[in-house]
Amino acid sequence: MKVDGRCLCGFISYMAEVDPEQAQVCHCTDCQVLSSSAFRHTVPARHGTFKLLTGELKIYVKTAESGNRRALAFCPSCGTSIYSAPVEGSARDTYFGLRVGPLAQRDQLPPKSHCWTRSRQHWVTDLATLPEVEKE
Ligand SMILES: [Zn+2]
Numbered sequence: 001m002k003v004d005g006r007c008l009c010g011f012i013s014y015m016a017e018v019d020p021e022q023a024q025v026c027h028c029t030d031c032q033v034l035s036s037s038a039f040r041h042t043v044p045a046r047h048g049t050f051k052l053l054t055g056e057l058k059i060y061v062k063t064a065e066s067g068n069r070r071a072l073a074f075c076p077s078c079g080t081s082i083y084s085a086p087v088e089g090s091a092r093d094t095y096f097g098l099r100v101g102p103l104a105q106r107d108q109l110p111p112k113s114h115c116w117t118r119s120r121q122h123w124v125t126d127l128a129t130l131p132e133v134e135k136e
């Protein structure tokens with residue numbers, strides 16, 4: 001499935017191909033901090049299909065608990081998180097995780113699984129039962 005994305009300020013735009021069956025919610029603590037929320041919603045881009053159309057990304061390299069290093073890409077202007085990818089030259093790490101939020105097709109990419117539920121916030125599973133307001 002082809003997707004296209006745009007950051008909040010519009011400086012960054014891009015396209016890629018994804019497998020919607022692999023959309024996932026991650027509850028790891030890094031994702032909680034980086035997303036400024038309780039979890040992050042990601043879908044892997046097929047190898048080599050990510051294409052930056054406009055702008056220039058800011059990259060932060062994060063070293064994980066495992067020692068694995070990941071390149072995290074952001075808009076340098078508005079801070080929208082775009083992807084996490086292997087650092088260049090990494091042989092065994094190929095996972096290219098696109099953040100679903102900035103994608104125009106976000107409503108077609110419901111998550112199919114959860115990961116890192118060990119650190120999931122306890123209230124996440126009760127969200128559907130909370131009072132709702134259609135618009136703020
Ligand atoms: Zn931006």
Ligand SMILES: [Zn+2]
Binds near residue numbers: 026029032040116
């Ligand atoms: Zn995570």
